[in-house]
Amino acid sequence: MGVEEFDFAHAPEHERRDLYEVLAASEAEELREAAPYEHQITGWQSPNDLGFGPARFAVAREGEQIVGYVSARVTEEAANDHIALVYIVVLPEFRRRGIGTALLHALPSLMPGRTVAECWNVYEGTAGEHFAAARGLRIVTSMTRQRLNVTELPEIGEVPAGYELVTWTGRTPDEFAQVCVDGLNAMSDAPFGDTALDSAGYTVDRLRREESNVLDAGGDRWVVLALRGREIAGLTIVERGPGDPATAEQLHTVVVPAHRGRGLGMVLKARMLHELTGVEVIFTRTSSGNEHMLRVNHALGYRDLYTYLAVQAKS
Template sequence: MGVVVEKLDFAAAAQVDRHGLYEVATAWAAEDAPDREQAPVEAYIAMWESRNDLGFEPARFVVARENGKIVGYAQAEVSEAEANSHLALVTVVVRPRHRRRGIGTALLRATPSLLDRQTVIESWSVGPGEPGDHFAAALGFRVVTSMTRQRLRLTGPPDVAELPAGYELVTWKGAAPEEFVEAYVEGLNAIAGAPFGETALDHAHNTVESIREDEAEALSDRWVVLLLHEGSAAGVTVVERKSARPEYAEQLHTVVLPAHRGKGLGLLIKSRMLHELDGVETVFTRTSSENVHMLRVNHALGYEDQYTYMAVQAKTADLQA
């Protein structure tokens, strides 16, 4: 019996199939990145069941089965937000011993069946020189950006610089207070000015309504430090913790609005954030490799570079060739 490619409804999937996906993902990681610590199955399931931090919907899957067992999968995430309605985030993973048999190509060719009106796909998990890099290049994908993954082990909160005159900090955990939610949205959307290469991904489409929707559906803890200047947004930083690994957190967005840059405020708000993270032992973050300033800020806080990875892009129509 050969390999069969079919859709999988993750929400209704049996436990054996959910664990089958996890086994494929960890088998890939163990060979291609043996030095990276593996997350438990609960963390993967939580990730696949929930929106990502950019508002993309839970993952949709096509899987490759051999004798009923999942040996590879393609996952696609799409967004209901108009700003990213053209884009799907796609990951293709095949067990190492099943590679070079056309399974990855078959999965990728089946991916458009998961999509609605998306005309572009990007994959943000491609390691330079790894099998996925060669696979993507052979199928005509182009590199659109590079990211640096960093890790900070918390041994104690750092000193926080004194705020310049006219500034104030507001912190919260969970939902944004009503009086600050508009400033919060303004701060988040200022990330549009950060370097992200040639990606088609729009990071700056937040609204008060979308923030409230995300908060209502949240499956994680979220901390926010908002910097205000005379009542208006001057900067913001956000950290999230999934319940499956409460000792780990992910540093998400950090931005200082253009009029307030050059004053060390990015370092200040990220330093202040590290005082908020009760129960967190390790913080991870991803930063554009082009964003030299933010990489330098992270190094000053004690973050260590772990690895780099790329985003690659292709047109959906090209996958059906």
């Protein structure tokens, strides 16, 4: 068995497919379904929804066959330029032979200059959790994945007195860019455990880059803002990648501390559901400790799918 870097951009089609098959076999083993091939390939080549760049890979081979890979995404954004988001996966029939460990050792070359690696896809009670523990990776948080089948739309409910909702699709109008940034930066107190990820640290430039990542790739982005006068009270954002118009991801929802306790989170998210066009399924992820947000999502019809862990290694 050997481990080598894998030049995804120039890899022949059959090798890309082998890479995908490693992921699909592992997902199937844990009774999840991998994204369809084309979506996964596009996803690997595109920045993720936190603005981390395309995935870089090293693969483990037995002879010619790809039997496992490690992927890493890094970002140049100052808030997160010390961290890589990583994933290691080995074909089920090749496990417990040290391949996962060899891939872990190949990681530094994929994340030059970064000192923290975090993996956000470790499912509780699986081989991944045991492997992480055996190799000294620390659990930093637990997340709940939820899904909403959009059948009937919820009542939006009354917007609390003194507040107004503003919505748009696509790029943020210039007049709202700074208030959006202020709202996103109010996420700094969201309960994400001990992650090194800075989910705040927004600037207008970063906001614009994140918008471009999804819009330039042919995706969509919806925003609902709650304002009190000119001041931001809360916001919620949904994105839809290119390729699957029926499925979207509910991303950040934040209510600024001074405006909490008035039901704005519910109103924002309910209103969002009325804005989306053509979306049949929405996924979201929430910290398992964020009881308030989980409750809001349940009230909107989201169902819990599974819990997963984020684990971390620091050099």
